[in-house]
Amino acid sequence: MTTLVDTKKLTMVQAVTDGMRVMMKEHENVIVLGEDVGQNGGVFRATDGLVAEFGENRVIDTPLAESGIIGTSIGLAMNGFKPIAEMQFLGFIYPAFNQIMTHASRIRARTLGHFTVPMVIRAPFGAGVRAPEIHSDSVEALFTGMPGMKVVVPSNPYDAKGMLVSAIEDPDPVLFLEPMRCYRSTKMDVPEGKYNVPLGKAARLQEGNDVTIFAYGAMIEVVMKAAKSAEEKGIKCDVIDLRTLYPLDKEMIAESVQKTGRAVIVHEAPGTGGLGETIMSLINDTSFLYMKAPIERVTGFDTPVPMFALEDHYLPSADRVVQAIEKVTQF
Amino acid sequence: MEKLFPKMQIINENGEWNDETYRGEITEELTKELYTKMLRSRLFDRKGVNLQRQGRIGTYVPFEGQEASQIGSAMAMGEGDWMFPTYRDHAATMTFGHSLKTLFLYWKGRQEGCTPPEGKNIFPPAVPIASQLLHATGAAWAEKLKGTDRASIVYFGDGATSEGDFHEGLNFASVFNAPVVFFNQNNGFAISVPIEKQMKSKTIAQKAVAYEMEGVRLDGNDVFAVYFHTRTAVERARKGEGPTLIEAVTWRYGAHTTADDPSKYRNQEESVNRRETTDPILRLERFMKNENMWDEKWAADLQESLTLEIEAAVKEMEEIQSPHYNDMFDHVFAENPWPIESQKEAYAHSRGDR
Numbered sequence: 062m063t064t065l066v067d068t069k070k071l072t073m074v075q076a077v078t079d080g081m082r083v084m085m086k087e088h089e090n091v092i093v094l095g096e097d098v099g100q101n102g103g104v105f106r107a108t109d110g111l112v113a114e115f116g117e118n119r120v121i122d123t124p125l126a127e128s129g130i131i132g133t134s135i136g137l138a139m140n141g142f143k144p145i146a147e148m149q150f151l152g153f154i155y156p157a158f159n160q161i162m163t164h165a166s167r168i169r170a171r172t173l174g175h176f177t178v179p180m181v182i183r184a185p186f187g188a189g190v191r192a193p194e195i196h197s198d199s200v201e202a203l204f205t206g207m208p209g210m211k212v213v214v215p216s217n218p219y220d221a222k223g224m225l226v227s228a229i230e231d232p233d234p235v236l237f238l239e240p241m242r243c244y245r246s247t248k249m250d251v252p253e254g255k256y257n258v259p260l261g262k263a264a265r266l267q268e269g270n271d272v273t274i275f276a277y278g279a280m281i282e283v284v285m286k287a288a289k290s291a292e293e294k295g296i297k298c299d300v301i302d303l304r305t306l307y308p309l310d311k312e313m314i315a316e317s318v319q320k321t322g323r324a325v326i327v328h329e330a331p332g333t334g335g336l337g338e339t340i341m342s343l344i345n346d347t348s349f350l351y352m353k354a355p356i357e358r359v360t361g362f363d364t365p366v367p368m369f370a371l372e373d374h375y376l377p378s379a380d381r382v383v384q385a386i387e388k389v390t391q392f
Numbered sequence: 393m394e395k396l397f398p399k400m401q402i403i404n405e406n407g408e409w410n411d412e413t414y415r416g417e418i419t420e421e422l423t424k425e426l427y428t429k430m431l432r433s434r435l436f437d438r439k440g441v442n443l444q445r446q447g448r449i450g451t452y453v454p455f456e457g458q459e460a461s462q463i464g465s466a467m468a469m470g471e472g473d474w475m476f477p478t479y480r481d482h483a484a485t486m487t488f489g490h491s492l493k494t495l496f497l498y499w500k501g502r503q504e505g506c507t508p509p510e511g512k513n514i515f516p517p518a519v520p521i522a523s524q525l526l527h528a529t530g531a532a533w534a535e536k537l538k539g540t541d542r543a544s545i546v547y548f549g550d551g552a553t554s555e556g557d558f559h560e561g562l563n564f565a566s567v568f569n570a571p572v573v574f575f576n577q578n579n580g581f582a583i584s585v586p587i588e589k590q591m592k593s594k595t596i597a598q599k600a601v602a603y604e605m606e607g608v609r610l611d612g613n614d615v616f617a618v619y620f621h622t623r624t625a626v627e628r629a630r631k632g633e634g635p636t637l638i639e640a641v642t643w644r645y646g647a648h649t650t651a652d653d654p655s656k657y658r659n660q661e662e663s664v665n666r667r668e669t670t671d672p673i674l675r676l677e678r679f680m681k682n683e684n685m686w687d688e689k690w691a692a693d694l695q696e697s698l699t700l701e702i703e704a705a706v707k708e709m710e711e712i713q714s715p716h717y718n719d720m721f722d723h724v725f726a727e728n729p730w731p732i733e734s735q736k737e738a739y740a741h742s743r744g745d746r
Contacts, residue, residue, distance in 0.1 A: 129560035136530020163520045170723045171506045171516050209724050232726035308729035
């Protein structure tokens with residue numbers, strides 16, 4: 062039996078807006094706050110139209126103060142609201158780091174569950190859109206290494222809406238990272254109503270037996286291109302979109318590398334301390350005896366993300382990914 | 393600015409009337425209640441220092457000298473209101489409902505020390521400086537959005553006013569007209585740094601001007617001044633008239649913590665001499681004697697009963713079972729993600745428990 066679902070062609074940023082709208086309609090305690098989220102609809106228009114629909118008590122333009130946005134959201138969250146706090150860019154989150162690290166992520170643990178802060182922090186991130194300096198940082202590892210936070214990154218409009226719904230329904234704080242490069246790069250059929258894409262579950266984008274490629278966010282487009290080139294050379298890649306960075310989908314990671322015996326991990330964040338190291342240790346723990354070659358990583362460098370004249374050098378390219386694929390298959 | 397923000401006082405150092413506005417409300421019953429709460433917290437505090445010296449609890453953070461500020465302000469709060477303390481505000485939180493056992497457990501290193509009694513909105517002590525001002529603002533803002541008349545009170549020291557979160561907290565509360573009372577205890581030092589090096593402004597209360605909110609400076613060693621002026625601020629908040637910044641000027645006799653040596657940076661003789669002039673309990677005792685409310689037998693019985701209560705709380709604290717290590721794993725998220733679950737299982741296995 063086929064169930065017909067009404068869909069709309071949406072970009073990722075429109076899907077994000079739709080996710081918030083659906084949840085705000087369903088739950089009166091869901092509120093959106095941040096800099097310019099009201100009348101302006103957000104610097105990327107992610108909150109466009111919400112203030113007209115839900116009013117200024119639920120879509121709140123705040124003073125320009127990241128720590129203030131997160132700190133007050135903590136108070137709102139533990140007193141009955143579900144705040145969706147927008148950081149204009151992930152690179153602007155640093156003033157709020159103290160609030161997230163010392164309070165949001167650990168209030169549940171500190172109080173044995175008595176106080177909780179079910180909130181979502183949305184932040185566009187990543188390079189490749191020619192943004193000014195600091196705007197392009199990929200510092201997700203600061204948060205995957207923070208006990209008490211879930212960290213998710215959709216790579217397409219469908220996942221963005223479904224994962225945002227799941228993040229809003231999650232009883233714990235979730236950092237919802239939105240790759241700027243994906244905001245308007247594609248349109249996709251997105252169901253009109255509410256649906257969930259579960260957190261903690263990766264997605265297999267392409268089936269192959271020769272090598273597994275792990276990536277997320279804006280790097281998905283890059284690795285898909287690389288996988289196509291590899292296929293032209295007779296190498297079939299299993300491509301896994303991790304989608305949730307904490308907690309990782311251990312089962313799918315292990316299942317895929319145990320099938321292929323080879324892995325290439327791609328992220329634009331710096332290599333040292335990056336998620337790639339966590340994935341490598343996970344493969345070591347679950348699948349060491351299955352491996353036919355050392356694992357390769359293609360990552361950003363341990364440098365600040367450069368100003369955009371150099372960002373193409375900084376970002377992993379499909380060519381670099383193809384070279385890594387060839388290296389593991391020729392080992 | 394000091395003239396614009398005079399130090400409000402109801403009774404002076406000698407326990408004599410300075411302002412008789414509230415004379416009708418300062419009954420013997422209220423006076424004895426305040427005295428009892430102050431003595432209770434002082435005995436608790438001294439016990440805390442002793443327990444630390446004996447190695448029976450960890451590092452302890454004393455507050456002797458600040459009892460009037462904490463108790464007078466906490467007394468002004470009502471059922472259902474919110475309290476956001478720092479790690480030094482035990483007199484406030486015990487006045488608002490924390491048990492002595494809970495407070496001792498905090499310094500015993502137990503998570504239970506962060507949990508409030510049923511029905512009491514007491515947040516766990518804020519360790520990062522000034523971060524809690526934003527939580528109080530958020531919680532108060534939530535009450536406003538919900539349409540209640542509940543308010544928040546948040547405690548912080550003079551050093552906290554240098555932090556960005558102090559200013560962000562006041563600004564957000566001001567912009568959103570949140571029903572919150574910012575209660576500063578200005579005891580003159582942020583560990584070793586005196587107020588003169590902390591800020592150039594002469595008062596903390598005057599910082600309210602920048603946020604278009606009420607600023608009140610009061611004698612933080614006069615429990616009546618603290619109680620009545622905080623009560624006014626809370627009433628204003630409940631009526632939707634916005635937040636207030638209160639500066640309670642006080643003095644702490646002891647160290648920042650039991651791990652700290654104040655003789656390195658503070659003249660200890662001054663602290664000893666100040667007992668005559670700034671001690672809030674001595675002041676109230678003098679007032680009660682002036683007003684014929686003092687009874688030696690009542691005072692002796694009170695001392696004895698409070699000592700027994702505190703000893704019982706210590707006993708309870710020491711008799712509590714050791715925590716299970718799973719408490720560490722089981723409250724990070726509502727549902728354990730696999731990394732924590734597998735670490736929990738591996739740890740149990742390493743101990744031979746599974």
